[in-house]
Amino acid sequence: MLEKLTGYDAIIFDMDGTLIDSMPTHLEAWRLTSEKYGFPFDKEWHYSLGGVSTERTAELVNQRYNLSLDSGSVAETKRLLWEEIYSGPVLIDETYAVFTRCEGKKKIAVGTGAIRAHAESLLAGVGLLERLDALVTVSDVENGKPHPETFLTAAAQVGVEPGRCLVFEDTELGRQAATAAGMDCVLVVNGQLHWPN
Template sequence: MDLSAYKGLIFDMDGTLIDSMPAHIQAWKQTCEMYEIPFDEEWIYSLGGMPSIKTAQQINHRYQQNFDTKRLADTKYHFFDQIEFKGDVISSTFELLSEHKDSKKVAVGTGCASLNAVPLLESSGILPMLDALVTADNVERHKPHPDTFLEAARRIGLAPEECLVFEDTELGQQAALAAGMDCVMVVDGAITSLTKASRH
């Protein structure tokens, strides 16, 4: 892959760098069972990139319920913490990151909270390779808003058009393009198509 046009690489985490989406889905499944909420795996996956509190709000909206969203999110965190093995690194993106970490600025921009993101990035050996990490705790507006990726670019000292984003969800791709960054989709662990941001 020719990345010479870019000075910075920004990766989403869950489903892009680490195959941790199944663990998140499992934690939501247990949460839904506990609160007797219908569990729709595909729909929950489509919300990948959203912080858990936002997913809880979406659950209320979809099922016209009035759950305490903080309690729902905390329950999900609890179940997620209990899952011992949260997923391997995704070799295609991990190798790309390893290969370019000395020649380009590298950041992670995730919708995951710091308390979940940092241990995952530490245990997978990714954290020391990063120049910046932006989590759900660092921005007000989450994906599909561009703020996560704009903050990552700011922290590595680059303009948006100098950065390339790697994402596995539509929400994440929307956020990257809204930030004015080109975006490569990672589908089932494979690096696929590049979508260019429109430059006004």
């Protein structure tokens, strides 16, 4: 694996579903939210939006189903439901192995669609927050993924050119954001790493 990391000076991880296995509880919280508000729940579609902020996902629900729900209320309901069912963060072994191999050798950042307080809580819960060189959340940018701003901001904060950064992501939107930022991307699918050619 180490030879695949040569040529990169910084590693940027998405958080949910990439570094921390929290996607199943996020999906369950959206399913419960859909029951409460009466909109259809499409598991694959919601998974594809991993990395997109909860508020933006609520707006996309309105667009997709031609609804006029209060997206702020929907997002808050989803957040509260998630907190009720979440039992604690669990690291994804394959990406955590990359993290530990790169620690002290390359800059390490997290670029996530989560709000800052949520991201800090999760990362602290798995003992990673203090080990990062940078953390960029949806609270820190104007444009969330698939816009490249999250990853470009992370690169700027660690002082590494975008082309020398390698991103780990679990969704197509995240991959698009990395590509738009001029970065190579490793896709994380069901905890397995799919390296770029």
